[in-house]
Amino acid sequence: MKPVPEPDDVSAFFWRGASDGTLLVLRCGACTYLSHPPDVSCAKCGAMELTPAPMSGNGEVYSFTIVRQAFDPAFVPEVPYVVALVELDEQPGLRMLANIVDIVPDAVDIGMRVEVTFEDRGDHVVPQFRPAVPVGTST
């Protein structure tokens, strides 16, 4: 069993959304700025009127690391895998840490178009990203 994120009061909506297959990010009621990771106040203006808003789930790889060594035994079968910062289309600088799945790690590249996919880990559903255009197929 792989470790799963621990939802708290601030991030509970995020995990509920994932369970429903929706990627949610907090939108500020005062200035409409999108904040991630979840916080109690807007990262831009400090207002506390934050409401979860559904995202398209589309974005691109901003940066990434290929993990080739597992330090947690639960992840040994997973290596190598890709941990990436994905910048969502909704707002410049709106970035989310996730794995890139459904791709050979060496094929991941900066700027690659990705889309959200939801990985069911039993107790939790974890948003991950996969190539928006299937890799290795030609038209």
Ligand SMILES: [Zn+2]
């Ligand atoms: Zn704001």
